[in-house]
Amino acid sequence: MTVLYASTEGNTKSFVEKLQRVAAQYGDKVDARMIGEETDYANETAPFIAIVPTYLTGGTGTGPEVTEIFTxxxxxxxxxxxxxxxxxxxxxxxxxxxxxxxxxxxxxxxEQFDVPMLFAYELRGSKFDAEKVYNLMKPLFGE
Incomplete structure (x- = not known):
């Protein structure tokens, strides 16, 4: 199972590590790759999910004046x-x-990539959150 993610403060990386530990308990492996400004583009050839934190600037709501930063x-x-x-x-x-x-x-x-929003967690997430994500993602990889 492949996960691509962005992490600037370490929160998402911490969650991904929890997810990897949960998968390992079930004999599975999560191949996780952090994608950042220095990452070279590559052509993916297998299914993956993306884990993305929220960092915003501008405005106070959800309109177009609110823009993504860091991700x-x-x-x-x-x-x-x-x-x-x-x-x-x-x-x-x-x-x-x-x-x-x-x-x-x-x-x-x-919405942009027309895929399901599988789950949302707060900050670094909990082991319980990682277990939920594992159970949601496992069927997406045909396992």
Whole structure:
């Protein structure tokens, strides 16, 4: 099972590590790759999910004046070549203190790439959150 993710503060990386530990408990492996500004584009050839945090600037709501920051490289990577055809879903995160902006980036990615918004968790997520994501993603990989 492949996961592509963006992480700037370490929260998403921490969640991905939890997800890998949960998968290992069931004898599965999660191949996780962080995508950032320095990542070279590549053509994906197998299904993957994307895990994206929410970092926004501008405005106070959810309108077009609110723009994504720090996660654009992941979106551009997914949009590259035929990569979007292998994207099976989005897992998003954020801080619930931001109310309507919680998980806004994840929702936008799901809409932009026409895939399901699988799950949203807060900040670093919990082991329980990682177990839920594992159970949601496993069928998407034919396992």
């Amino acid at each position: 654009n490289a992941l979106g551009e990577y997914i949009a590259f070549g035929n990569n979007r055809r292998y994207l099976r879903g989005i897992v998003g995160s954020g801080n619930r203190n931001f109310n309507v902006q919680f998980n806004l980036t994840g929702k936008r990615y799901a």
